[in-house]
Amino acid sequence: MHPILKPALRRGWHDLNTVQFGVTPAHAVVLGPVDTATGSFLTLLDGTRGVPLLRDEARRMGLPDGHVDALLDRLTGAGLIDDATGGGPEADALRRRTAVLDRLRPDHAALTVTTSEPAEGMRKLAARHTMRVQVRGAGRVGAVIASVLAAAGVGHVDVRDGGCVEPWDVAPGGQTTEAVGERREVAAQRVVRATAPARPPRPDRRRTAPRPAEHEQGGPQLSLVIVAPRDGLGIHSPDPVAVEDLMAAGIPHLYAGVVEATGMVGPLVLPGGTGCARCLLLGRADRDPTWPRLLAQWGSGRSSRQVQACDVGLSTAVAGLAAAHGLAFLDGELPSSTGARWETSAPGLDWHARPVWPHPECPCGAGEGGYGKETPVEEEPHDTMAG
Template sequence: MENPASPGRGCDAASVIENAHPLLPAATPLLHGDGDTVQVGGVDSTDGVLLDPAGDLPAVLRGLDGRRSQRAVRAEAAGAGLDPRLVDAALDALRRADLLTDLDPTDLLAVGAGPAAVARAAVELPAAVRSPRSAVWRARGLSAVVVDGATRVGTPLAAVLSASGVGRVVVRDTGVVTAADAVVGGLTADDEGRPRALAAADAVRRVNPAADLRALPPGTVPDLTVLTRPWAASDPVVAGRADDGAHLVATVRGEIGIVGPLVVPGATSCLRCADLHRRDCDSRWPRLAAQLTAAEAPASGSTATCLLTALLAANQVLAYLDGAGAPVTLGATVEVRPPDLVPRLRRWPAHPSCGCGAMDADVVPPGGDDPAPPGATPSGQATMGR
């Protein structure tokens, strides 16, 4: 716990962020302790702040909705009889404890109209604006993501992206819903027999009624395309449609969740690089891949695997759109295998025989494990006699 400086004790007015728009999430606990103390957060962690003396500060803190600058907050507090230096000291302490989020005014302008949109944004904004880039929420709202496949991963992923502020989410699928497609947060049992694209659109609207689900105009390249069919990354017809823009694989193959690689054309290894590595390790791979992509694979993966895969993919999509550092799936895949579902990193470097141009610009993802070399037989897979 941290005890902020009391008035006149190390509070440098010159260091106050006058134009910051502080937001204290509504779910942050404000608990009265002994005497005139108030504990902010820290109930189940070590990031709490003890305010002593607190006085009427709790009312000020509960009013931190990000819509007023710190200068305005301090002026209102002074009008109510509070020492402005006490307010500044408390806000500085909350910032140091990472409990306070400073919003960009343009993020607030991008919040949709109506109480429901404001309520959703109040929950999403604290996580969204952690990126060092300004106006993250507005940038998300201007982004367009195509989810290619209304699968048990693709539909929940589309819903999460829309709920997280992505302005336009297009779900592309020409199939019909089967009973096996139903999953929490995605298609439902009542959707059986309906066109998948329409049913997926309804799933997105359940979490964001104002979602923009319109197809992109012909020739428009989305900010990112997510390939969610099990073997789309190995299908030249499907994967080739994403060659003009960034694309990410997010799917379940059998019982294994796969997220990545995230491909930025010309800058990272591509899907063909990964296929060439597979071919190097197994000369039969082109023939096997042709069989895997010849027909639509049946729905697979447990609910937990599908949802975890969708969440991992959503995190990679948002990191890419937000510009919040290099996503871990650049030139790599994250795999989740039952029963532990612990994410494991597997790298796919640029292949020297591929003409994608990434050999000199290959991005190496930070840290992580390398449980198997590219294309190698996964651990635990037996080989039968010829």
């Protein structure tokens, strides 16, 4: 182990004996009392020395035997120590790819802030390279989500969509003006390859038909699917039939999109554990018996051909939040979209969360004891996200 004080946390001294690591209340730690000799020793925790050499340095500074080990235990317990050489073989392989790691250094720094164990951030970053995510939808939201995931180090990002790129699909970080008229799926995959720190293999361009979701036999299994339909109705009232394959295979999936200048991220569906699209449909029909009739009218051919009310600022914000929630899940956390849907509407743009409860009549089984089952039902937003 080569201990290093996490560089992403800024250091400041309250006084001669009290040091603060980090700026924001969410991640800052105050450490004290710290004597002058120990304060000087902290500068040696830069990742260039192993523990035996640090013990030798401490003796030369007049620090007592055992002081280094006790200090490292204290700093590690506070989540302030990283290991410059840890994380396993995958992390070592990533460190050897200097150009790739340079692209991912901000992501690694963020992971060190949000994890506590030494080298856990590097381990999670390296693990992303082995994961496969599918994005269903390559419009203003979906294509940007795909490019963000690829840029964050997810090794396999597949995009599924039909039709050709329209001028109104173009967005920063997503479909480009040069792609107008090209197949959406092909154009989005090119964006993914361009933004990935480690370029994935180029697809076989001899294939002209959209590939089925199960075509990657022998490759990594799907870790997550993000459903980002270009038609906003598909995010406001998602079609359960469209994700039957995911429910049957137990694949987690996250919804994201914009409908009528309202952005939505979630729910993150854990099949059998949280409320799903059918739970959402059944619950809404319980409260409003006319709901199926309204859906049929809203989904009519005439309505679906209209250009969506999806301004580029809101769509980009939704894509960024959805990608962040997806990455949190891939890194082993349950983001706040698990069993809930974050919503914001222009022009106020205040984010709030609505729960998506398991329905007792839904065959998904989440109503039989899934995530969050014991929480009472609420109809109004129950939380507000800062910012």
